Amino acid sequence: MEDGDKTTKQWATEVAHLRQRIAELEAKEDERKRTEEELRKSEEKYRAVVEISPDGIAISSKGRHVFVNQSLARMFGVSDADELVGRPIMDYIHPDYRKIVKERLEAQTKRGVLAPLIEEKMIRADGTVIHTEVAAAPLEYQGEQAVLAVIRDITDRKQAEEALRESEARYHSLFENSQDAVLLTAPDGSILDVNPAACQMFGRTAEEIKQIGRNGLVDVTDPRLFAALEERTRMGKARAEITMIRADGTGFPVDITSTIFTDGQGHQRTSMIIRDITERKQAEETLLRINKAVESSSDAIGMSDSQAHHFYHNKAFTELFEYTPEELEAAGGGPAAYANKNVARKVFDTIMSGGAWSGEVGMVSKSGRKFPVQLRAAAIKDESGKVIGLVGVHTDITERKRMEEALRESEGKYRSLVESSADSIYLVDKDCTY
Numbered sequence: 001m002e003d004g005d006k007t008t009k010q011w012a013t014e015v016a017h018l019r020q021r022i023a024e025l026e027a028k029e030d031e032r033k034r035t036e037e038e039l040r041k042s043e044e045k046y047r048a049v050v051e052i053s054p055d056g057i058a059i060s061s062k063g064r065h066v067f068v069n070q071s072l073a074r075m076f077g078v079s080d081a082d083e084l085v086g087r088p089i090m091d092y093i094h095p096d097y098r099k100i101v102k103e104r105l106e107a108q109t110k111r112g113v114l115a116p117l118i119e120e121k122m123i124r125a126d127g128t129v130i131h132t133e134v135a136a137a138p139l140e141y142q143g144e145q146a147v148l149a150v151i152r153d154i155t156d157r158k159q160a161e162e163a164l165r166e167s168e169a170r171y172h173s174l175f176e177n178s179q180d181a182v183l184l185t186a187p188d189g190s191i192l193d194v195n196p197a198a199c200q201m202f203g204r205t206a207e208e209i210k211q212i213g214r215n216g217l218v219d220v221t222d223p224r225l226f227a228a229l230e231e232r233t234r235m236g237k238a239r240a241e242i243t244m245i246r247a248d249g250t251g252f253p254v255d256i257t258s259t260i261f262t263d264g265q266g267h268q269r270t271s272m273i274i275r276d277i278t279e280r281k282q283a284e285e286t287l288l289r290i291n292k293a294v295e296s297s298s299d300a301i302g303m304s305d306s307q308a309h310h311f312y313h314n315k316a317f318t319e320l321f322e323y324t325p326e327e328l329e330a331a332g333g334g335p336a337a338y339a340n341k342n343v344a345r346k347v348f349d350t351i352m353s354g355g356a357w358s359g360e361v362g363m364v365s366k367s368g369r370k371f372p373v374q375l376r377a378a379a380i381k382d383e384s385g386k387v388i389g390l391v392g393v394h395t396d397i398t399e400r401k402r403m404e405e406a407l408r409e410s411e412g413k414y415r416s417l418v419e420s421s422a423d424s425i426y427l428v429d430k431d432c433t434y
Contacts, residue, residue, distance in 0.1 A: 056151035077125040094121035203247035219243035279434035
């Protein structure tokens with residue numbers, strides 16, 4: 001039957017089929033456009049994520065970069081990411097890691113092995129070594145097997161870790177070698193750590209100290225203890241002198257610095273640095289006794305430094321010379337009290353050369369009164385024997401000189417009387433010897 005012979009019904013059926021086919025093609029075209037649009041949007045999102053990512057992202061194939069983001073370019077010290085495309089990836093891998101990276105890339109490319117997160121050293125364009133953390137996975141890129149790598153610069157973290165290790169090493173060294181006792185305690189008074197100096201100070205082992213706790217080491221009857229605890233609670237830190245107890249029950253004075261801090265796990269801790277000041281206290285008591293003896297001495301005692309600057313004298317000195325220490329220094333120091341400045345220089349030079357000086361010297365007071373003294377001067381030396389000053393002890397011999405003069409006058413009169421007498425005068429001892 002010719003086309004002209006088709007019935008109206010047949011034509012209508014074919015038109016319907018044609019319209020259906022056109023609709024199917026249009027639907028497929030719409031689906032393709034939607035797919036392309038979704039793909040475009042997905043690629044835009046992917047590119048946006050890749051470009052704004054702070055981590056470096058790279059795709060490599062056959063040992064070369066085929067894609068890198070700008071973050072990786074900045075990480076390697078390159079201004080434009082395109083400069084890295086086509087470059088061998090080994091150019092930026094530290095020599096110590098190239099063999100490992102090569103083996104990992106081959107495994108990922110050939111066998112599709114997912115690499116665990118690892119740390120690598122890489123090299124910037126200027127030769128600077130950086131520490132990185134790399135996560136890598138195989139993928140197909142532009143029809144070829146490739147590897148996707150996400151690279152994070154952890155140089156700052158590694159430096160911080162190294163600084164922390166060094167800090168902990170220094171702390172451990174100080175803790176172990178400190179001559180002061182160091183205790184680390186918890187808020188309940190239990191002792192967490194003890195250094196060797198603490199064991200020696202308290203005459204106990206570390207385990208014994210931990211067992212008795214903080215309260216077993218201190219004299220709880222010492223009123224200064226509670227004041228120190230109150231200050232530490234209020235200020236977070238306190239320093240005080242208190243009494244602590246050795247294993248034999250004897251008390252001894254200590255200088256203790258106690259500080260509250262929070263450790264890395266958020267736990268509150270207290271560090272206690274303890275110094276035995278028994279010798280210092282004994283020295284202070286000795287010095288106090290010496291000071292009292294000097295201040296109560298009837299002799300005038302004065303001290304000058306190695307430059308002849310007068311810095312101390314006792315009460316008897318003030319009464320004799322009429323100067324305060326400040327007034328005498330303002331007047332020219334120790335030499336201002338000498339009637340003869342040449343004698344002052346001689347005394348000073350003798351002492352500063354390490355010698356001593358003793359003899360009668362003429363002195364002058366603030367008001368101009370001149371008087372004789374018996375001077376005994378000696379050097380003040382440091383532990384190495386270096387002369388750092390001088391001390392002078394001045395005994396006023398005015399009365400003695402007056403008595404000596406009176407005696408001379410009396411003897412002169414006596415001798416004159418005896419020699420001019422007309423009578424015989426003689427002296428004999430008990431044995432009748434003239």
